[in-house]
Amino acid sequence: MHVQVFLGHAGNGKPSKLQEVHDQLIAAGITAPVIQAGAYGENGLIEILEVRAAAGQREVLVEDCTRLQILKVLEWRSLTEDDPKFNDLVIHLARQD
Known part of the structure; x- marks a missing residue:
């Protein structure tokens, strides 16, 4: 398993890194819906990641994650x-952010 962490928003008018990754996956023909982390607690997020896996x-995108x-x-x-x-x-x- 590989985990990549980055800031949620570019803040400079450019697409966020998550959006860039999402666009690259779509261009490669890979469906990767974005999970909204705010809908889950820490354990709930792990559960949804396990369900998706x-x-x-094989590629999971998660937006607006807390530090925890x-x-x-x-x-x-x-x-x-x-x-x-x-x-x-x-x-x-x-x-x-």
């Missing part, structure tokens, strides 16, 4: 690093 989604949500995802990554079903999972986390 189990459903076969990011830490929880990083902790989850360390707990699952030996699980082969997560080896090719890539999670892009956009931090709240």
Whole structure:
């Protein structure tokens, strides 16, 4: 599993990094809906990531993550690093401003 964390908004009139990643995935023919982190607590976010991974989604985009949500995802990554079903999972986390 690979986890990438970046700021949520560019703030300079340019698309956010998350939007750039989303656009690149669409151009490559990969469907990757954006999860709104505000709809979930820390544990709820982990649950939805597990559901998406189990459903076969290999690129997951998450917008407006809190610091605690990011830490929880990083902790989850360390707990699952030996699980082969997560080896090719890539999670892009956009931090709240």
